[in-house]
Amino acid sequence: MTGPAGAHGWRHDAARPLFGRDPEIAEARAFVDRARVSGDALVLAGDPGVGKTVLLDAATDYAAAVGTRTARVTGSQFEVDVSFSGLQQVVDPFLDHLTALPEPQRNALRGALGLAEGGAADRFLVASAARALLVAAAATAPVLLVVDDLPWMDQASSMVLSFVARRVAGHRIGLLGALRTGDKGFFDHTGIRVLDLEPLSDEAAAELLADRFPALTSRVRQRLLADAQGNPLALLELPVALHIGSRPAPSALPATLPLTRRLQTVFAGRVRDLPEPTRHALLLAVLDGSGDLRVLTTGEIDRLGPAERTHLVSLDRAAARLHFRHPLIRSAIVELSTSDERRDVHRLLAVRRRSEPARRAWHLAEAATGPDERIAALLQQVAHTNLFRGDSVGAITELLRAADLSPAGTARSSRLAEAAYLGAIVTGDLRDVPKLLDAARDADPRHGGALAGAVAGAYHLLNENGDIDSAYGLLTGAIDALADPTDGGNKTLIEALYTLLMVCFFGGRPELWPFLHTAVDRLRPRPPQLLTILRHTFSDPAHLAHAVLDRLDVAIDNLRGESSPARIVRTAIAGSYLDRLGDCREPLWRAVRHGREGGAVTSAIEALFLLANDAYFTGRWDEVLTLTDEGLDLCESHHYRLMRWPGLFLRAMVAGGRGDEALSARLTEEMTAWAAPRRVGAVTAYVSHVRTLTALSRGAFDSAYRHASAVDAHAPNALWLVMETVEAAARSGRGAQAAAHVAAAERARIGALSSRLALSVAGAAAMASADDDHADLFARALATPDADRWPFDLARIRLAYGERLRRTGSPAAARDHLSAAIDVFDQLQAQPWASRAAHELRATGAHRERSGPHLAPTLTPQQHQIAALAAAGLSNKQIGERLFLSARTVGYHLHQIFPKLGIAARAALRDALADLPPPPDQ
Template sequence: MSRNDPLSLFGRDGDLAHVLRFVDDAAANGGALVLRGEPGVGKTALLDAAVAHASGTTVVRIAGTEFDVEVSFGALGAILHPFVGGLGRLPAVHATALTVALGLGGGGAANQLAVSHAALTLLTQAAGPLLLVVDDLQWIDRASTQILGFVARRLAGTGIGVLAASRTGDGATPAGLPVREVAALGDDAAKALLAHRFPAMPVRVRHRLVEQAQGNPLALLELPTTLSRWQRAGTGALPAVLPLTDRLHEAFATRIGGLPARTRELLLIAALDGEGDLRTLRAVGRDPAPLAAAERLGLVRADGSGDRISFAHPLIRAAVVHEATEAERRRVHRRLAEAHRGHPGRHAWHLAEAATEPDEHVAALLQRSAHTNFRRGSPVHAVSELLRAAELSPAPAGRSTRLAEAAYLGTVVTGDFRDAARLLESAQRAATEPSLGLALASANHVLNRDGDVDGAHRLLAAAIRAAPDPADASDKTLLETLYNLLLVSSFGGADPAQWAELHAAMARLRPRPPELLAILEETFADPARASRAILDRLDTAINGLQHEISPARVVRVAMAASYVDRLTPCRDALTRVIGYGREGGPIASAIEALSLLGAASFHSGQWDDTLERVAEGLGLCVRHGYRLQAWHGRFLRGLIAAARGDHDAAAAAVAEMTAWADPRHSGLVRHHAFQVGALDALGRGDFEAAYRLATSITPAGEFASHVPHALGTVLDLVEAAERTGRHAEAKAHAAAARATGLGTLSPRLALVTRVAAALTAPEGDDGRLFAEALDAPGLDRWPFELARAELYYGERLRKAKAAPQARAYLTATWERFERLGAEPWAVRASAELRAVGARARPAAVVVLTPQQRQIATLAAEGLTNKQIGEQLFLSPRTVGAHLYQLFPKLGVTSRAALRDALTALEDAPR
């Protein structure tokens, strides 16, 4: 019976049946499965059984190797190698992305998301059922792992299966894939396996080996090879202790050590090269024939074509490298670097591994390779290459620059903020003079770590001033520094000196500033004065998002859209960025996208959706150390609390934001805190406090320069001024909104501008202005602003004794506030209804099942669907379905209204 015969899988009946069922089902329907367990537990044997069973299915099998983990897209290339002939049938953007990623040709930046889509399309073009088998997933390069996970989650109905094996605790399994845990063998199965493989071994020796192996099949099969013939026969004394890991390594080392020197040299070349390509052996002047000795021992195996070999297990490869001396390893790396001159990335890496001292030429090659990997969508490997390049830099300036680049990428792309701090400290120690890259990394670090707005601005502005004049608009580092300067200036608020630095730097760019940076300079920095021409350019940029593959660019376009109410058409692109971040892509971009989508959901009245996005974003901020990005999530959470009448939560949000903003001179965060406070004060009827807070953002009668948040508090300021007898100030602010042209920026701001004018109009004119404001199409896209407008008009109609008209508007506004869960506003509308002889409709008496009542009660207490599911042993999807049915049954549209609905249900007559 062969070693790979499925019948030899002792104690694996359940695992084997599960895997074979998966193979059959995947051939028909597609799907993915990851086998996870400790090293040597038998995952590879289960993969062997799956391959043997996959009759009529095309099988592509690869195995990760520890020394290839830094080779970006290496595993992806091996998986897709049989299918590259189909590249010509892909859309041009996908074919280009995949060609660049696989190193098959040149081209522009290959975003990992585009490569993922291209890989999926290429595989689905293959004829017949297909099974992709990946062993040792933990040693697959990260870029390939992310793409494999993307593909594996989208195989339903394709006839393509992905079957992978990964080590427990290595964190290599892509999120969202089904996992089968492969446990250690029980004693009976372990004894049966040893008896089968070593039938002449005495029972006493087998028992001892079973005890020491602790159910690990690889140890059971390999440990006996370390024993002498006398020990295996039971006539020699066994060692007192057989540590599993040490003995396994010794077993491999012993088998390798007995090979001829020529064979060991060939194994070392193959191990360090990682490709297993026999052409590489010939390129370094070595005949591969002596490998036959290793193949006879089962250390390596040849593929069907005879052009490649693979190690029987990664530990064999590790043992080969371990047994070689340092001088031998470097000598082989030098040969491999020469053999790979046509592949700059591999050439640079082997030169780096061969280096014994700092070498600027090698460091520069490796840095160039890092930049290429970053453009190809593999920032993690780019960071690794930059760190190695820094080690090889003979001059402090070069070391500083490369460490700074690694620190910046680690912060803004990969989510490795805490480790980036250490890298930046090293870069600063090595620096001999200021540089743009070091300033960029330093400013980003102090801004994220301490929120030091002024310090970050000084660093960036000084570095930009030191750049040549005129500044080169193609300098990517300079442009990234300018994007960061714009962000830092916005955090500072309306400080004219800070904005002057940015505008002066933009004016120095030649031949012209990049389009997106120019758009952001107006629509994000000072949207109240955004021109019609710049808004048209923004709309063009938004339309291009459907084809945009850069997460950073998607986020920046959405930022430009945020203050001028154009986030809705950005939704799909932002959702892609969030999904990419969840799958291991840029974390910072995903956090920003969650925040932007949360803002869009707030304006569209989907407040529970906003809170869910905020919760996810804040969780990522905590997990990755992004303190700065957390403030906007806290603002949105506080704003909803204020609108819903949760004064304690709103006050806590205001206190938290102002405590953070005041010592850091962050005018932007202060302004957001003031908006939460103003809305909370309006809900409580404290109009004096509301006026004070709203005018702390911008004075009545003007829209201060570079205060974008003034666009969000027009109605707050005007209503508070009217309610406190400041009629002149209210009228001046409404007039300023009209004169500034806020109504031309978006339909929502047109509504706000018209309602402000109606609120301040003399009796007789106000009714006409309200009617005109509420006559515009599509106003239900902004339910909170619309409900406020209807409330104000209903109040005016009630005072004018127009009761029937007042009832119509007040009933509509009460219903909108109820659906939003905006309790203080709903109470105000209800009081107005009573004043005109009507009342809000009571909730109907309904009957809930015990499970529905439990779910509703827990949701009313603020638990998420996941938390409710954990308590009631239900899936989050099931909980969501129940709530979807419960909301209309109870007459509510949000969780915030559940508590009152349940109370009414308890009080209702039975």
């Protein structure tokens, strides 16, 4: 293992054996072999001094011997606040491959590393770029990244490296990291294999001690073995401590000291014996934290000689790198310095790092002895830069430090409020919001952080108490109080308007919207395009959405290159009531992954629920439950109470659809109990929607009509209830109301908003029709383009058609539609609906027959292509564009494919295709 002072350096000497580590060495070499062929990631975990670094040495040496290109870095507890500093060291050897990256990734990575102005809008793009760079490098030679002390890497770098580590499979890239057991850092090694390093066995410990210190007496050897507890570093360092100064015996190290503290005492004694100029140079290196020798002068490097000779540090002058033997040495150096010495060194480093704004600001902050507005402003600029680069957590840290350095008053208040605002809308730190806002008000009682504080306060009010009215008043008051409420370039104002839009939506009352419309209209030079789209599609989509449909579709199409999770989610929200979520799935998954990687939690929650929304309407109900599980867990862990209701609504919809009325009732009662006293209209509309469908499934049409009628006609949820309201009215003896609802939907051209709404309006018209003309209207509804993308809606229309045919004396024709409806309901496990359809089928004199064993179906190559694209969620039009077919031809093929596969809707395509043999050659 590591050698004693005066014996040799701490890197493993190949001439000496590593006692008791044969299995671990074999595993490290096997890891390198796997990584250089197909990619792999491994984390070594163990107590301080157990030998993690030596095992990293062995793996690094072996990798070099077999031709693997290696980059090695060590996390530093004194550099954790410098965003992307660790990533810069990791990728620096591979930057010659930067030109191989697509321009957006190249610019993102250059921006994150400070190599160019600008950069990525979020960490996910930086992470993707870092991975792409390493993939490009690995194309020429295998790559191994070795990272010691992972928990001490800065947050932004840690998230990027954990992203890369989980995506090395299939590429010649290895990531080998080390951390102390129990250490909590930003590196998420969930899903990455962990090798736990145990202490040496008694036999191996005795062999190590005998090999390195053969002259020890038996009594001393037994005391050391007992104290070291199999820890290799202790075995090699404690003997040296026995002879420091005038302490001749093992009893000089009290048994009550924990092992780590003992070792730190050993290192402190070693540092204390160094010349003062050497200690000063070491303090410079420690507080710089980068391991870069170029921050030291030639004279200072020369003064490190005594530390190098006693093996506290090693110097690689060719690479201009300095390495500390153990992290405890760094801690000892800092502990032995005075606060004045540390401030002086930070001031000196600020001068030497003047070309690097983040490092300079950080060193100046550490050198400050009291409030300093100049330094606070520099830190705030760094925070804004890091926010743009995707490091929102780092930005909050820097804003809070800037607030600490700000004189009392408006500047301090605004920085605290901005930190609260970022915590509320991005990182999920809602629990910190109240104390930050209180501090902002204490710093400036008159303004209290103004607009940024209002946004953060509104989020807290909404999620803590569901207080819609107070949040509305807070935001509108802050916007009205602005010196220039028309400034369209004010990012905080724009964020406030987005937040106000959310408040208006959840409030669900028409009187809340006029202020927002006026505020958006007066923005100059013009409102943001997405804000304009959202207010049209969310305030009254049935009547206002037509004006922005083309712009919405362009915005959704542009998501392919979008990196901002907030923009992805807001664009998808704009299309959610207009059935555009299928086109947003891939970007929404990017937003989810961003949140999983430690990015924007709020965006990840919303993305999960939007994906679940799409899964519900396209008939993937099991997926609804999986997605909402994750989203609700995030809401619970981050205290987002308001954001949980869309997830619970979707779960209640599935529960009601599948006949679990107890769960559906419990969820709707919970929603009602929370929403009614708070006047949260959107959640009340969710309840009415669930209860409408549950009543329809039982044939309780009068109850269904009452629930459907409770939803305001201008609310977004009303778009989802057109067919349900008409069916309930028509079947409960309210023929005139049913016809009036259909006429209103047709006047509003609701069917032109999406293919599902076209199906819904056509189905409603058929359900409201008189018996003598129902056939044409039902046939027209069933022929709606892309109707099979919406299996539940289509099956309910088939059920209604079958019921009408049976009542009008056409039982044979009714059976086909009822059987097709049952097929879909069975696939969805929608038992009440299946029972209702089966009851009608029996009334025709038929019983449903289950098909027996049959040969595996075969599809033509073109049919297989079409089926695969439809299973992936593409519309008939999108499939036609890819295959140079008309949408009508695609629909014709799908109607041939479904019977061949024994299914009734697109939702079952993925499973049916999985059971098929490979497609025949074309």
